[in-house]
Structure formats: C-alpha cells, structure tokens
Amino acid sequence: MDAALAGLADAMTLGNLLWVLAGVVLGQFVGAVPGLNAPMAIAIAVPFTYALNPLAAIAFLVGINKGGTVGGAVPAILINTPGSADSAATALDGHPMAVAGQPRKALKLALFSSITGDTFSDIVLITVSTSLAVLALRAGPAEVMALMIFALAIIPGLVGGSMVRGLAAAFLGLLLSTVGLDQASGTPRLTFGMIDLYDGLPLAAVAVGVLAVGEIFRQIFAMRPPPRTAGDDGQAGAIASGAGEADQQLTLREFVALRVTLLRGAVIGTLVGAVPGAGSSAAAFLSYAEAKRRSPTPERFGKGAPEGVAATESANSAVVGSNMIPLLSLGIPGNVTAALILGAFIIHGIQPGPLLFQEQAQLVYALFGAMIMANGMNLVVGLVGLRFWTVVVRAPATLIYPVAFLFCIVGTHVVTNSMLGVAIMLCFGVLGLLMRLFDFSVVPFIIAFFIGPNFELAVIQFLVVSGGDPAFLLGRPVALALLVLSVLALWHFGFRAHPAKKSGDGAD
Amino acid sequence: MLKVGYGHRMLVAAGIAAVTMLTQPDAALAEWSPQRPIQLLIGFNEGGGADALARLVADNIEGSRGWTVVPINRGGAGGGVMATLLRNAAPDGHTIGMGVTTTFSNNPFFNEGMDYSPEDFDYLATIARSQMVLVAREDAPFDTLDELAETARERGSLTVAVMGPDMERVADMIADHYDIDLRVVPTRGGAEVLTQILGGHVDAGFNGGAHHQYIRSGDMKVVVNLNSEPLMVTPEVANLRDHGIDYATNIFFQFQAPAGLPDDVREALATAIDEAVNSDGVRQLAGERMEMQLGNLGPEALSAMIMDDARISARLAGTE
Amino acid sequence: MAPVAGPFAKDRFRPRIVGVVLVALGLVIALIIVPAQTLQLGRAVMQPAALPMACGLAMVLCGLAIVLKPMPDSGSAMLVPVTGAVTLALISYFGMRGLGFVIMAPALVLLMMLYMGERRWLWLGVGTLLVPLGIWLCFVVLLGRQLP
Known part of the structure; x- marks a missing residue:
C-alpha cells in the first residue's frame, strides 16, 4: 500500500503531467491524420525517450498509445478513411452519422465510449491484472484458434452487403497474409523472390492502402462532385452541414442509455486484449456483432446507429489497457504497440514479468497513475480536438483528400523505410477502390489479413498439441463452444437471415 | 567434428585488444576517419532492445570519435534484409550493419532465397551473447535432459515449443540422440514460447534470455544449456555436449561490414566499436537490463566462429 | 432465390x-x-x-x-475511377522515386486539386505549399527522417 501511494505520488508531478499531455496530443493528432498512426509515432518516439527519466518516458509513450485510439476514430467518422483495422468498425456507423449531419455528436460519442472502455480496462489492470493474466494463460492454441475462426465466421455477415462477397474478401485477406516466410517452417511463400517481402506485406502499408487510400481514390475519381455554385464549399465525406446545434449534442440520458452496450464492449475488449496473440483488432468486431445481435433493431446498424459506434470504440479502447495485462505481469506483448512499449520498458530498466510487482512496485503504481492521468487528458484533449477536427474537415474536399493522400505516402514511407512499401500501399489502394466499386467489404479483408498469420500458427500449434485427435477438444470446453458458435453464426448469416437482409438493403 | 569453446577465444581476444589499446593508444585513431556520415543498417525494427543497443553504440561512437553515425532500421527476414543491403554496399567503411550471428552462420544455408553467404562480410565486433536454453515449468516431472527423454518414452511423446527453424533442428538432434518423439510446436518467438510453457500447453521450450526472470521467480527451470559455456544465471546446468550431443549455439549481437574493407578502415571501425561496446551505457543495457553475457570477441575470433558454424550449417542443410 | x-x-x-x-x-x-x-x-x-x-x-x-445466384450490386461506374486511380498511383510512385518529395509533393497535390476542380488560389496555396512544407519540416528537420 505504501508503494501504491508513493508510486501515485511519483506520477503526479507537473513534469509527468506535461509529458502525458504531450503524448496524448501527439497520439490524437497522428491517430486523426489519415496515413499516420500511433504505433508509428511510438516507434519513432522511443529513441527520443532515451534521455528522459523512465517514468516520464513511459508516461509519454502511454499517452501516445491512448491518444492514438481516440484519434483513430476521427477520420473513420468524418471522411470514412479509418487508419487501422481497429477503427474500421467505427466507420460503419460513425460515418453514416456524420453524413446525416451529426459529425460532432458521432465524435463525442466515440470519445466518451473510448474513455469508458479504456477506464474500465485500466481498472481491471490495476486491480486484478495478475489473476486475469494467469487466467488468460490458460487460453492455449485451441482457444486462440477457435476465437479466430469465430471472428472470421461472424465478420463477413456483419458488415452488410453480400455474405458471399464478404467471405471472398476475407479469403483474399487470409491468402495475402501468407506472403513471406512461413512462421512454422521458415520457407518463403508467394514472395516472387523478393527478400523485402520475407517479413510479409507490411501491415501498415496494406491497412493504409485498403482502408484509407482506397476511399480517397473513390472520393477523387468516383464521387467527383458536380460543378459547385459559389456558396458551396464542397465538404469532405459528403457531410451535411444543415443539422442544428441541438442535433450535435450528446445528452447524458442518451449516453447512459448505451451503458449495457458500452460495458459489454469494455468486457469483450478487456478479455480479448488480455489473451496474447488473440488478435486485438477482432475485439471491436466481436463487440459490434454482439451489440447488433442483441439490438431490437439490428437493421439500423451500418446506417448510423449510435450503439455501433459505442460498441466498437469501447471495445477497441479497452484492448489498449488490457494489452498491458500480459505485458506487465508476464512480459508478453499482445500486439505491435505492446511490443514497442515492452522494448521501451527494457531500455528504461523496467523488466515486465512475474517479478515486476515485487521488485518495482512503486514504479508500477506510478505507471498506473500515469495511465489514469492519460485517460483524463484524453477526455480533455479529445473535447478540444473534436471541435478542431470538425473545423478542419470544413476545408473543401478538394484540399482534404489530396492532402490525406500525401500523408498516406509519407506515413508509409516513414514506417517501411522504403519506396517498395509505398508501392505496396498504392497497389492496395487500387485494390481497395476495386473492392468498394464492386461491393466487396474491405472490413473482412483487413481483419482476415491482420489475424491470418496468428490464425495459421494457432491451427498448426493446435494440430501438434492435440496430436490430430479431435477428442482433445472435449477437454477444452471454451474452444469447443466457440467452434459450435461459429458454425451457428455461418448458418445464421449465410442462410437464414440472408434473404431478409438483402431485401432490407435493397430498400435504400 | 569437434568445436572449440569460444570462451577461451573470447578471453584471448579481449586480452589482445586490451594490450593493443594500451601499447598504441592513438595509432589506430589517427589512421582513418570517415569522409561522410556512416550509415548503420540495423537488422531489427524500431523500438526493441536490439535496436536500442545498436543506437546506443552509434551514440557512443559519435561521442568518442566525433563521427556522424546514422542509424537506419532495416529489419526483416531474420536480418536477411540488412545483410542483403550490406552485401551490396561499397566496402569503404561508410556502411556497416548490426545484426545477430545466425543471420550469417545459419540463414544462408537453411532459408531459400537468401542471396548472400558468410564470406560476403568483414566481421568487426560482438556486443553480447544471448544464451540459449531449453526450459520447462517448475512442476514438470523432469529436471535434466536425460529425465526429459525418460518422460518422453513413458508418455510416448512430448511437445517442445521452438522460436524458429534453428531451434527445431536442435529439437530434432535431441530426439535423434535419445530416439524419442519430440513434437515441435512453432511459435512467433521467445515470449510466446514462455506463454505456452506457463500456460501448460507445451512440455518444454527454447529461450534465449526472457526466461531469466521466471527462473528467479521460481516458475521455470532450465533443462539443458545449449551453449558451450556455463550459463550466467544457472551455471550448474549441463550443456548438450555433457549429454553426448555434439552441438552448441552461438548467438551474438554483432557488427559487420561488406567484405573487402581496407585494413586501416577495419582497424579503425573495430576499435571504435570495441570502445563503445565496453562503455558503461552499453554494458548496463546489454548486461543488466537485457541480461545477456557481455563481451567483444574481436574481428578474428568472430570470423572464425562464424565460418565454423557455417560449415556445420552447410553439413546439416546438406543432410536434410 | x-x-x-x-x-x-x-x-x-x-x-x-x-x-x-x-x-x-x-x-x-x-x-x-x-x-x-x-x-x-x-x-x-x-x-x-x-x-x-x-x-x-x-x-x-x-x-x-x-x-x-447473382445479386445486383451498386453498379458504380468503374472505367474512370480505376484508370484514374492507377494513373495517380503510377505518377506518385515514379514521381516520388525519381524526383523526390521536395519536387513531387507540391506537384502531386496540385495535380489532384486541379483535377477535382479546385481553382481558388488560397486553397491551392495551402495544399501545394503549406502542407508539404509542414511535412518536410516535421519529418526531415525535426525528426531527422528520410522522405522519398
């Protein structure tokens, strides 16, 4: 307890507060600019933190990380160009809300949902992280494999449009995720002899290409606005500007009405985030699927349902906090960002793992203090930021999309350190455009692409560990249940609900 | 074929380096200095411990020599991307690389499409050794490799998590030696090996450093040492040769340049890196924080070791 | 069906x-x-x-x-968008590789803005000069990174 108080006291200094603030501002900014993202900012920032004291350095990086998830919702909502798989689900309902004249309301909802999810997972982290980490360890290859099959089974049916086309997109994503050295055997696959592809197609280049550049291409070439009259500024993302101020308010009552959705999202995000290698980008969609399934009016999803935004944002932000659970208590990073932060911990002399709480308790509590501060800052900066971004997005579309495109090129070049990365990003931009023109949802594609490598490895691990014996699953009830649910979900989306959904879609 | 322990060589090399530095303090420094910034190609992505190590050495060289060293991250393909770029750079001392020994001694033989060989480089220095071990959960019914083999015979087979194809070959050697069935579980790396062991999903697994804290916390035990020297944390654990398996791993973080460096350039670079490697900052990061065994083999011993290991790799790759 | x-x-x-x-x-x-x-x-x-x-x-x-079982899709026109996107991708890749960021970034933004019908000097100035300059200052000068 002394350590806890001393640690919190360590955290609450003006210097740390400023570092957290700097991190949050930077994180929200890079998250909001299409083509840039938080992992990129953290990778670049780590070497610059060598000179700082450990607490300030970690506070800064945690600030970037938390700011990034909040910022990531901004382009997804305003101009339909999510920067990462995590915020792809936010665009599904957030962008329609913005188009319907409630951009600021959608941003507010995303912000509050994000803070809710993040705070929830931080509380879990601070209170029961060790026991949850031990529980999460029991998720082995069977459970991870089953969870991924479940995610792959529900996502194509979830995002509207044709189930078959969604599945085709998912298989294409899975296929492209196998490019590079095979993780099991170390042999090259689909690399066409290029050593630069041995580590696979760069995640950032593919995500930016398909999600952001594909949409930018569509906006520039397919949605070319008619010649404008003098008064019309031609706003980006076809956002209607007519809605009154009242429509932009998010009342407390409205927000509280979403409490169940928010809580469920936070719990799903926290659980998925705590299992290393389970694919955190799937958490937002699992939460979205669950919200849609439980909704009395599932047909509103994809057309601007506030529950959709609340479900995804609370889940993907909860992942950020709960990724720290295996990281701190086991020293195991759950995703790229966590791996970067682990590197920073080690450089600053913090060894995450079973002894961390014994050996460096005070520092751990100082870190928790910094995380709490970051959440507060995120809220404040986010409220200022959403006004800022709604003003920025009032610039004409003729400026927004070209500039966003330039940022995508620069960002990809910075992450991949090569023009090959830029070339890959541009190719995937064209693919993203084609998919949009032919109604192949990019969401199943990107999710399958992200979880593909982990999925294949989990299948191989499962085959080895189980010795190829299906009876092995009987001893793994969670995995078995998830597999059964996957089959049910495919049946549900693919056969039963399909015609009804089509006629619903045909109505617009 | 017997391999010589590198411990002796390391001591000798360190001794020679120390003597040289004492007897001719300024000779090497005055010989050569770069005409433009030196590009340091780091064979790892940004943000990790290895990246930090490389950048710290670069900082130190800038501080002590006044040269400009520009770190460029070129991770991927187990260092293969860095090695390929380095091989194609001019051997004039303005391009050097930081990577790991097996990038040169193993990958060209086992991974198709690696367009370089160990002879394409001049090896300059090592920073530290990552000690490889086979670990198991504390409650596993075996403490030694012999007991592990016995358990495998009783149960029919055991599962072993590996970090990559290199360690898969070691598992095969152990299985062949004892004539047992070891089922190899591939993973994404050392951290996941530990997860699988702690979660009880596999019976044992290979690791190279991250396991130290679990040894100290009493959650895991070391079953066998894969190195020729005793381990830092648990020196009493036997190595593979003690069990009659003629193999030892050599994994160092190291610096190299394209082959064909002029002698004065190699000398100047090697000395500059050696001083940086022995600086307090690097010793603290590599030794205390990353828990690796410190030491610079020096150019000659490092080259000899890589060539020896390359011959073993060639032999193993040929028989596979 | x-x-x-x-x-x-x-x-x-x-x-x-x-x-x-x-x-x-x-x-x-x-x-x-x-x-x-x-x-x-x-x-x-x-x-x-x-x-x-x-x-x-x-x-x-x-x-x-x-x-x-063909389902009608959105039926968006595809010839113009696809040729446009491919052309833009080729121009940006070879332009950035051959001419570098400093020359190509303003040119690229200008090209896109003109294509989209923007003729106002203020916005053209912001897009082609201010933004590339800002990016260049931030990444090259401040962070010491390389741009194409």
Missing part, C-alpha cells in the same frame, strides 16, 4: 462477370501461383501451401456462388 433481382438481365450481368473473374483468380492462385511460390516439405504438420491454396479454392467457391 434472389427475390430482389430485377426483371432486367443487365442487373445480373455485371455480378456474373465479377463471379467469373473471382473463379478465374482463385483458380490461377490455387493451381499456378501457390504451387510455384511455395516449397513442398518432407515433414510438416501443415504444408506451407495448405492455407493459401485453401483460400484460392474458397475464392473459387465464392465466385461460383455469385455466378449461380
């Missing part, structure tokens, strides 16, 4: 083409590309070719399903 399909065959023609393309793509992937670009291992729990080949075959099945 296909209750919403209109009475006009045109509605189904485009989806059918999409389905056929998907089948062809899947077949090329599964039968030509994957076997040529993967290794056959003597001993493996799962051959490296297994997953990519399964994906190719699954795409064939999805394509067949689309051919057999």
Whole structure:
C-alpha cells in the first residue's frame, strides 16, 4: 500500500503531467491524420525517450498509445478513411452519422465510449491484472484458434452487403497474409523472390492502402462532385452541414442509455486484449456483432446507429489497457504497440514479468497513475480536438483528400523505410477502390489479413498439441463452444437471415 | 567434428585488444576517419532492445570519435534484409550493419532465397551473447535432459515449443540422440514460447534470455544449456555436449561490414566499436537490463566462429 | 432465390462477370501461383501451401456462388475511377522515386486539386505549399527522417 501511494505520488508531478499531455496530443493528432498512426509515432518516439527519466518516458509513450485510439476514430467518422483495422468498425456507423449531419455528436460519442472502455480496462489492470493474466494463460492454441475462426465466421455477415462477397474478401485477406516466410517452417511463400517481402506485406502499408487510400481514390475519381455554385464549399465525406446545434449534442440520458452496450464492449475488449496473440483488432468486431445481435433493431446498424459506434470504440479502447495485462505481469506483448512499449520498458530498466510487482512496485503504481492521468487528458484533449477536427474537415474536399493522400505516402514511407512499401500501399489502394466499386467489404479483408498469420500458427500449434485427435477438444470446453458458435453464426448469416437482409438493403 | 569453446577465444581476444589499446593508444585513431556520415543498417525494427543497443553504440561512437553515425532500421527476414543491403554496399567503411550471428552462420544455408553467404562480410565486433536454453515449468516431472527423454518414452511423446527453424533442428538432434518423439510446436518467438510453457500447453521450450526472470521467480527451470559455456544465471546446468550431443549455439549481437574493407578502415571501425561496446551505457543495457553475457570477441575470433558454424550449417542443410 | 433481382438481365450481368473473374483468380492462385511460390516439405504438420491454396479454392467457391445466384450490386461506374486511380498511383510512385518529395509533393497535390476542380488560389496555396512544407519540416528537420 505504501508503494501504491508513493508510486501515485511519483506520477503526479507537473513534469509527468506535461509529458502525458504531450503524448496524448501527439497520439490524437497522428491517430486523426489519415496515413499516420500511433504505433508509428511510438516507434519513432522511443529513441527520443532515451534521455528522459523512465517514468516520464513511459508516461509519454502511454499517452501516445491512448491518444492514438481516440484519434483513430476521427477520420473513420468524418471522411470514412479509418487508419487501422481497429477503427474500421467505427466507420460503419460513425460515418453514416456524420453524413446525416451529426459529425460532432458521432465524435463525442466515440470519445466518451473510448474513455469508458479504456477506464474500465485500466481498472481491471490495476486491480486484478495478475489473476486475469494467469487466467488468460490458460487460453492455449485451441482457444486462440477457435476465437479466430469465430471472428472470421461472424465478420463477413456483419458488415452488410453480400455474405458471399464478404467471405471472398476475407479469403483474399487470409491468402495475402501468407506472403513471406512461413512462421512454422521458415520457407518463403508467394514472395516472387523478393527478400523485402520475407517479413510479409507490411501491415501498415496494406491497412493504409485498403482502408484509407482506397476511399480517397473513390472520393477523387468516383464521387467527383458536380460543378459547385459559389456558396458551396464542397465538404469532405459528403457531410451535411444543415443539422442544428441541438442535433450535435450528446445528452447524458442518451449516453447512459448505451451503458449495457458500452460495458459489454469494455468486457469483450478487456478479455480479448488480455489473451496474447488473440488478435486485438477482432475485439471491436466481436463487440459490434454482439451489440447488433442483441439490438431490437439490428437493421439500423451500418446506417448510423449510435450503439455501433459505442460498441466498437469501447471495445477497441479497452484492448489498449488490457494489452498491458500480459505485458506487465508476464512480459508478453499482445500486439505491435505492446511490443514497442515492452522494448521501451527494457531500455528504461523496467523488466515486465512475474517479478515486476515485487521488485518495482512503486514504479508500477506510478505507471498506473500515469495511465489514469492519460485517460483524463484524453477526455480533455479529445473535447478540444473534436471541435478542431470538425473545423478542419470544413476545408473543401478538394484540399482534404489530396492532402490525406500525401500523408498516406509519407506515413508509409516513414514506417517501411522504403519506396517498395509505398508501392505496396498504392497497389492496395487500387485494390481497395476495386473492392468498394464492386461491393466487396474491405472490413473482412483487413481483419482476415491482420489475424491470418496468428490464425495459421494457432491451427498448426493446435494440430501438434492435440496430436490430430479431435477428442482433445472435449477437454477444452471454451474452444469447443466457440467452434459450435461459429458454425451457428455461418448458418445464421449465410442462410437464414440472408434473404431478409438483402431485401432490407435493397430498400435504400 | 569437434568445436572449440569460444570462451577461451573470447578471453584471448579481449586480452589482445586490451594490450593493443594500451601499447598504441592513438595509432589506430589517427589512421582513418570517415569522409561522410556512416550509415548503420540495423537488422531489427524500431523500438526493441536490439535496436536500442545498436543506437546506443552509434551514440557512443559519435561521442568518442566525433563521427556522424546514422542509424537506419532495416529489419526483416531474420536480418536477411540488412545483410542483403550490406552485401551490396561499397566496402569503404561508410556502411556497416548490426545484426545477430545466425543471420550469417545459419540463414544462408537453411532459408531459400537468401542471396548472400558468410564470406560476403568483414566481421568487426560482438556486443553480447544471448544464451540459449531449453526450459520447462517448475512442476514438470523432469529436471535434466536425460529425465526429459525418460518422460518422453513413458508418455510416448512430448511437445517442445521452438522460436524458429534453428531451434527445431536442435529439437530434432535431441530426439535423434535419445530416439524419442519430440513434437515441435512453432511459435512467433521467445515470449510466446514462455506463454505456452506457463500456460501448460507445451512440455518444454527454447529461450534465449526472457526466461531469466521466471527462473528467479521460481516458475521455470532450465533443462539443458545449449551453449558451450556455463550459463550466467544457472551455471550448474549441463550443456548438450555433457549429454553426448555434439552441438552448441552461438548467438551474438554483432557488427559487420561488406567484405573487402581496407585494413586501416577495419582497424579503425573495430576499435571504435570495441570502445563503445565496453562503455558503461552499453554494458548496463546489454548486461543488466537485457541480461545477456557481455563481451567483444574481436574481428578474428568472430570470423572464425562464424565460418565454423557455417560449415556445420552447410553439413546439416546438406543432410536434410 | 434472389427475390430482389430485377426483371432486367443487365442487373445480373455485371455480378456474373465479377463471379467469373473471382473463379478465374482463385483458380490461377490455387493451381499456378501457390504451387510455384511455395516449397513442398518432407515433414510438416501443415504444408506451407495448405492455407493459401485453401483460400484460392474458397475464392473459387465464392465466385461460383455469385455466378449461380447473382445479386445486383451498386453498379458504380468503374472505367474512370480505376484508370484514374492507377494513373495517380503510377505518377506518385515514379514521381516520388525519381524526383523526390521536395519536387513531387507540391506537384502531386496540385495535380489532384486541379483535377477535382479546385481553382481558388488560397486553397491551392495551402495544399501545394503549406502542407508539404509542414511535412518536410516535421519529418526531415525535426525528426531527422528520410522522405522519398
């Protein structure tokens, strides 16, 4: 307890507060600019933190990380160009809300949902992280494999449009995720002899290409606005500007009405985030699927349902906090960002793992203090930021999309350190455009692409560990249940609900 | 074929380096200095411990020599991307690389499409050794490799998590030696090996450093040492040769340049890196924080070791 | 099935083409590309070719399903967007590689803004000068990174 108080006291200094603030501002900014993202900012920032004291350095990086998830919702909502798989689900309902004249309301909802999810997972982290980490360890290859099959089974049916086309997109994503050295055997696959592809197609280049550049291409070439009259500024993302101020308010009552959705999202995000290698980008969609399934009016999803935004944002932000659970208590990073932060911990002399709480308790509590501060800052900066971004997005579309495109090129070049990365990003931009023109949802594609490598490895691990014996699953009830649910979900989306959904879609 | 322990060589090399530095303090420094910034190609992505190590050495060289060293991250393909770029750079001392020994001694033989060989480089220095071990959960019914083999015979087979194809070959050697069935579980790396062991999903697994804290916390035990020297944390654990398996791993973080460096350039670079490697900052990061065994083999011993290991790799790759 | 399909065959023609393309793509992937670009291992729990080949075959099945039960899609025009996007991608890649960021970034933004019909000097100035300068200052000067 002394350590806890001393640690919190360590955290609450003006210097740390400023570092957290700097991190949050930077994180929200890079998250909001299409083509840039938080992992990129953290990778670049780590070497610059060598000179700082450990607490300030970690506070800064945690600030970037938390700011990034909040910022990531901004382009997804305003101009339909999510920067990462995590915020792809936010665009599904957030962008329609913005188009319907409630951009600021959608941003507010995303912000509050994000803070809710993040705070929830931080509380879990601070209170029961060790026991949850031990529980999460029991998720082995069977459970991870089953969870991924479940995610792959529900996502194509979830995002509207044709189930078959969604599945085709998912298989294409899975296929492209196998490019590079095979993780099991170390042999090259689909690399066409290029050593630069041995580590696979760069995640950032593919995500930016398909999600952001594909949409930018569509906006520039397919949605070319008619010649404008003098008064019309031609706003980006076809956002209607007519809605009154009242429509932009998010009342407390409205927000509280979403409490169940928010809580469920936070719990799903926290659980998925705590299992290393389970694919955190799937958490937002699992939460979205669950919200849609439980909704009395599932047909509103994809057309601007506030529950959709609340479900995804609370889940993907909860992942950020709960990724720290295996990281701190086991020293195991759950995703790229966590791996970067682990590197920073080690450089600053913090060894995450079973002894961390014994050996460096005070520092751990100082870190928790910094995380709490970051959440507060995120809220404040986010409220200022959403006004800022709604003003920025009032610039004409003729400026927004070209500039966003330039940022995508620069960002990809910075992450991949090569023009090959830029070339890959541009190719995937064209693919993203084609998919949009032919109604192949990019969401199943990107999710399958992200979880593909982990999925294949989990299948191989499962085959080895189980010795190829299906009876092995009987001893793994969670995995078995998830597999059964996957089959049910495919049946549900693919056969039963399909015609009804089509006629619903045909109505617009 | 017997391999010589590198411990002796390391001591000798360190001794020679120390003597040289004492007897001719300024000779090497005055010989050569770069005409433009030196590009340091780091064979790892940004943000990790290895990246930090490389950048710290670069900082130190800038501080002590006044040269400009520009770190460029070129991770991927187990260092293969860095090695390929380095091989194609001019051997004039303005391009050097930081990577790991097996990038040169193993990958060209086992991974198709690696367009370089160990002879394409001049090896300059090592920073530290990552000690490889086979670990198991504390409650596993075996403490030694012999007991592990016995358990495998009783149960029919055991599962072993590996970090990559290199360690898969070691598992095969152990299985062949004892004539047992070891089922190899591939993973994404050392951290996941530990997860699988702690979660009880596999019976044992290979690791190279991250396991130290679990040894100290009493959650895991070391079953066998894969190195020729005793381990830092648990020196009493036997190595593979003690069990009659003629193999030892050599994994160092190291610096190299394209082959064909002029002698004065190699000398100047090697000395500059050696001083940086022995600086307090690097010793603290590599030794205390990353828990690796410190030491610079020096150019000659490092080259000899890589060539020896390359011959073993060639032999193993040929028989596979 | 296909209750919403209109009475006009045109509605189904485009989806059918999409389905056929998907089948062809899947077949090329599964039968030509994957076997040529993967290794056959003597001993493996799962051959490296297994997953990519399964994906190719699954795409064939999805394509067949689309051919057999075509659903009308959005019917967006494609010739202009696709040629436009490919041209823009080629210009940006070769331009950035050949001329570098400093020359190409303003030119690229200018090209796109003009194409989109922007003629106001203020906005053109912001896009072509201010933004590239800001990016350059931030990444090159402040962070010491390389731009193309």
